[in-house]
Structures are given as structure tokens and as C-alpha cells.
Amino acid sequence: MALHLHGATLVDGTGAEPRANATLLIEGERISAVTAQSPAPRNATAIDLSGCTLLPGLIDAHSHVGLVFNFTADPGTMSAAEIAAKTFRNCELCIEAGFTTIRDMGGIDGGVARVTAAGLINGPRVFPSAAPIAQTGGHGHLSGPFCHFDNLLEVPGLVHPLVVCDGADAVRHAARVNFRRGATQLKAFISGGVVSQTDRLEDTQLTIDELRAAVVEAQSRNTYVSGHAHNCDAIRNGLAAGLACFEHGTLLDERTADAMARTNAALDPTLAVCHLMAKDWKSWGLDDTIVPRMAGLEAKMSDAVRMADAASILMGSGSDLLGPEQNRRGLEIVLKARILGPLKAIQCATLGNAKIMRQDHLLGSIEAGKLADVIAVRGDPVAQPEILDDPTRVVLVVKGGEIVKNSM
Numbered sequence: 001m002a003l004h005l006h007g008a009t010l011v012d013g014t015g016a017e018p019r020a021n022a023t024l025l026i027e028g029e030r031i032s033a034v035t036a037q038s039p040a041p042r043n044a045t046a047i048d049l050s051g052c053t054l055l056p057g058l059i060d061a062h063s064h065v066g067l068v069f070n071f072t073a074d075p076g077t078m079s080a081a082e083i084a085a086k087t088f089r090n091c092e093l094c095i096e097a098g099f100t101t102i103r104d105m106g107g108i109d110g111g112v113a114r115v116t117a118a119g120l121i122n123g124p125r126v127f128p129s130a131a132p133i134a135q136t137g138g139h140g141h142l143s144g145p146f147c148h149f150d151n152l153l154e155v156p157g158l159v160h161p162l163v164v165c166d167g168a169d170a171v172r173h174a175a176r177v178n179f180r181r182g183a184t185q186l187k188a189f190i191s192g193g194v195v196s197q198t199d200r201l202e203d204t205q206l207t208i209d210e211l212r213a214a215v216v217e218a219q220s221r222n223t224y225v226s227g228h229a230h231n232c233d234a235i236r237n238g239l240a241a242g243l244a245c246f247e248h249g250t251l252l253d254e255r256t257a258d259a260m261a262r263t264n265a266a267l268d269p270t271l272a273v274c275h276l277m278a279k280d281w282k283s284w285g286l287d288d289t290i291v292p293r294m295a296g297l298e299a300k301m302s303d304a305v306r307m308a309d310a311a312s313i314l315m316g317s318g319s320d321l322l323g324p325e326q327n328r329r330g331l332e333i334v335l336k337a338r339i340l341g342p343l344k345a346i347q348c349a350t351l352g353n354a355k356i357m358r359q360d361h362l363l364g365s366i367e368a369g370k371l372a373d374v375i376a377v378r379g380d381p382v383a384q385p386e387i388l389d390d391p392t393r394v395v396l397v398v399k400g401g402e403i404v405k406n407s408m
Contacts, residue, residue, distance in 0.1 A: 001401065002027045004040035008049035008376060013056040013350035013365035015343055018382055024054060026372040029401040033368055047396065047408065049376050055346065056366050057100025057373030057399060058388070059353035060124075060329050061268050062247055062318020065090035066107035066159040071142060071195065071286055071322075075153035075161075083159055086324040091116060091123030095404055097329045098375040098394040101125040103185070103357055105226065105247060105318070106132035106140075110182015111157030122404055125373070127357055129187040130178035131160040132228070133171055133214060138164075138205040139193035139228060156181060168213035171206070175217035185357075186218050188243075190227040191234035194277065194293045195286055201230040201251065201293065204237055211241035224358070226268070232256040239263055245356055247318065250274075250297055252304035257311040266314040266356045269305050271335040273320035274298035276328060283323060298335075305339050316356045317349035330388035337385035345385065372401040376408075 003026040010022035012034070025033040025044065040046040068086035069078045087108065094102060102124045104112075109130040116123035131154075134140040140162045143152070154160045160181075163174045175186055190206050192199035199205070214225045224244035229235045231251045238246060239259055245266040252267075260267065274297045281290055308315055319332045337345035354364025362371045376396035381387045397405035 002041060002044035003372075003398065003401070003403075004044040004046040005049055005054060005374070005376070006037065006040070006046065008052045008054040009380065010034070010054045010366065011343070011346060011382065012367070013347060015347045015351075017343075018053070022054060024366065024374065026374070026398065026401050029372055031366060031368050031370050031372050031374075034366055049396070052376040052378050052395060053381055054366065054374060054376050055098075055381070056350040056364055057375055057397070058098045058330070058333070058349050059101040059103070059317070059357075059364065060094070060099050060319050060332070060349075061103040061316040061353040061356060062105045062270050062320045063094075063102040064107050064320065064322055065094070065102065065104060065326065066112065067161060067322050068324045069153070080155050080158060083155065087112060087159070088115075088121045088123065089324065090326045091121055093325070093327050093391075094124040094329065095122050095397055095399070096394065097327070097391040098377065098388070098397055099124055099329055100373040100375070100397065100399045101127070101363055103127045103129070103353070105129050105187045107159050107161050109157065109160060109178070113182055125399065127184040127359075128182060129185055129226075130181050130183035131163040131174065132187040132189055133165050133174050133206070134162055134189040135205050135210070136164055136166050137198050139189040139191065139196045139199060142195070142197070145198050165210065168209050171210045171213040172217055175214050179217070179221055185223045186214050186225045188214055188225055188227050190238050191230045193228060193230065194297070195290050197287070197289060204231070204234045208237050208241045211238060211243065215242040235260065239265060245316075248301065249304045249308065250301045252307055254307055254311070257307045257313060260308075261311040261313050264314070266316060267304075267308045268316040268318045268356065269301055269308075269336070270318045270320035270332070271298060271301055271305070272328060272332040274301055275331065275335060276321070286322075302339055305336065309340055309344075314352060314355055315348050316353040317345070327391065328389065330390070333388045334385045342382045342385045346381065372398055374398045
């Protein structure tokens with residue numbers, strides 16, 4: 001199928017200034033031409049997008065579409081069928097909001113990626129990390145500290161929120177299982193976290209040797225490890241082990257930012273979860289013990305974004321939403337626009353994420369030859385970034401050349 005999209009303002013994801021009255025020709029699954037106004041070929045379906053802005057399909061590089069259950073309850077109280085239904089609903093919400101690609105940073109594995117790729121549900125292109133790697137008593141190890149047995153949910157082909165590892169051999173085994181189940185990259189918890197019960201944000205977790213085992217396994221698959229890291233000691237351990245990317249980076253300082261820049265390590269800030277969790281933690285099934293941990297985190301992470309930008313660190317964009325009905329994915333771009341400006345915030349959520357994911361040869365910008373992942377939003381998100389937090393303003397979504405949403 002050929003599509004001729006015309007009349008819109010183009011924001012191409014590279015950080016370049018918007019172009020008025022752009023024309024985009026899509027043939028098959030690829031973008032074949034980006035031009036000024038031009039007539040539609042005879043075999044193309046023409047769509048007039050006057051009053052709209054064309055952007056690359058948005059990317060959420062820190063999603064958890066499969067973490068839909070109550071974190072304070074026995075995970076066995078929700079059936080696999082219910083988990084699947086709510087996971088697939090979150091996938092649909094991604095498309096509704098204009099997110100054509102997600103990097104899932106813990107929970108789902110290659111089973112969900114295969115379902116979306118086959119078109120069995122209306123969902124984004126999925127790059128799963130499978131089960132995040134954690135240490136005993138570390139972030140993500142959510143069973144009560146006085147439980148004799150871990151009650152960890154594991155439904156291969158659907159969801160596996162965590163694997164507990166102690167020692168390099170255990171990490172190596174977990175990495176290999178994750179790749180066997182379709183992981184495209186690995187995720188490790190290398191610092192304490194907000195929803196933890198037995199650690200602090202300032203704690204480091206997993207040794208350099210343990211992290212190095214994960215990195216070696218990832219490199220053998222020509223991919224990478226990203227680390228959940230709130231503090232600088234954890235980031236420096238990750239750098240020593242060879243991690244390529246860091247999630248959150250809440251307590252980043254200038255010295256650590258410079259170290260990241262020297263090694264070309266990326267940062268994936270998650271402002272939306274800081275903003276929302278303060279009031280939505282109950283609906284996400286979290287315990288009230290997390291409330292004191294949230295104090296001041298959004299302001300600190302905003303400072304980290306400024307430091308990373310000043311150090312020219314490659315920056316992505318991730319929402320880190322939890323629970324069912326994950327419908328505020330675009331808020332991350334809105335919050336980042338207040339710090340970096342709208343064009344750079346959009347770039348983080350498009351080409352920046354694609355570079356972090358090593359998919360920028362296919363995704364992240366509107367350029368001839370790339371996959372035709374394109375969205376149209378009614379209005380001007382450069383003048384009004386909050387448009388991107390309103391799925392009703394996303395009027396057209398094209399994924400791989402196929403229209404998957406059209407409310408024109």
C-alpha cells in the first residue's frame with residue numbers, strides 16, 4: 001500500500017526546525033520520499049493533514065506494559081488470562097497515544113513481542129528485556145523480608161517481573177534464559193529504588209563482577225545492558241562493568257555525568273513516574289511506604305536532565321508507568337519540554353531513543369529509507385507540548401506503512 005500524507009507541518013525527530021506543508025510518501029513499509037508539496041501518485045491513498053503536525057512514531061524506552069498486578073498482594077491472585085488481557089490493553093493504549101515502539105524494561109518477554117509483530121493485537125513494536133536481574137534483598141525483590149520463600153510470578157511467554165541472582169554464574173544463567181525467551185537487551189537493578197522495602201536509593205546493588213557477567217553475555221549477542229540506577233556510585237560501578245545505558249539517574253552529579261560522556265553511555269530519565277506516583281501510587285497497587293521516598297525526586301531528576309544535557313550525553317525518554325490503563329505515556333515528553341524545550345524533548349522520544357536502542361537505522365526520524373512509523377497530531381506540539389499527553393489529539397498512526405489508528 002502507498003500513502004501520500006500532505007498538508008501537515010513536519011517535525012522529523014532530528015531536532016531540526018519544523019517544516020510547513022510537507023509531503024510524505026510511504027510505499028510498502030518504508031518512507032520513500034519527504035518533500036515539499038507534491039501531487040499524489042496514482043496508486044497512493046492521499047490523506048490531507050492540514051492543521052496537523054507529522055512526527056516520527058514515538059518511542060517509550062522505559063515501559064512496563066506487563067506489570068499490571070497489585071504489587072502488595074500475592075501475585076497468584078491474578079490469573080494469566082487477566083494479566084494477558086491487561087497487558088494487551090496497555091499495548092493498545094500505546095498505539096492510541098502515538099507510541100509505535102516500546103523498549104520494555106522488565107516484565108514481558110518475546111512472547112508479547114511476537115503477538116504484536118504478528119498483528120494479533122493492535123500494539124507497538126516491542127523490544128523486551130524479559131526478567132530484570134536483581135540481587136537478594138535488592139530493588140524489585142518485593143516479597144516481604146521475613147518470608148522464607150520467594151513468591152515470584154513467572155509465566156514464560158507473558159510475564160516474569162524479576163529474577164534474583166547472587167554471583168556472576170547466577171547472573172550469567174539468568175541472562176542466557178532471558179535471551180532464550182526473546183530479550184533484545186538486558187536490564188539490571190544496580191541501585192535501590194522507590195518501590196523497594198529493604199534498601200535505599202543511595203545503595204549500590206550487584207557487584208562489578210556480577211554486572212560484567214551480564215555485559216559479556218549481552219555482547220555475545222551484539223546487544224547491551226541497561227542499569228536501573230538512581231545514584232552516582234551505582235552508575236560508576238555500571239560504567240566499570242561496561243553498561244551502555246542508565247535508567248533514571250536521579251542523583252546524577254557533574255563528575256559522573258562527565259564520566260558517562262567520556263564512555264558514550266546514555267541516560268534514560270523517567271520524569272513521568274516521579275510526577276504521577278506521588279498521587280497515583282494507590283491505584284498502581286503500591287505500598288504507602290514509598291511516599292517518603294518520592295519527596296523531591298522530580299526536582300532532582302530535572303537537575304540530572306540539565307546536567308546530562310550540558311555534558312552532551314545521549315538522552316532518551318521513558319515513562320516507567322505501572323499497572324493497568326497506562327494512559328499518560330506522553331507526559332514524559334511534556335515534562336522534559338519544560339527543561340530542554342519541545343524540539344529536544346521530542347528528539348529524546350524519537351531519534352534519541354532509537355540510538356539508545358541501536359535501531360536508529362530504522363526508527364526515530366522521518367527520513368527516506370526508514371520504516372514508516374509516523375504519527376499525526378492535531379495542532380502544534382512545539383508550541384503546545386501538552387498535546388502529546390492527550391491521545392485524542394493523535395489522529396493518525398502508521399506503523400510499518402500500515403494505518404493502525406485513523407480518527408481524521
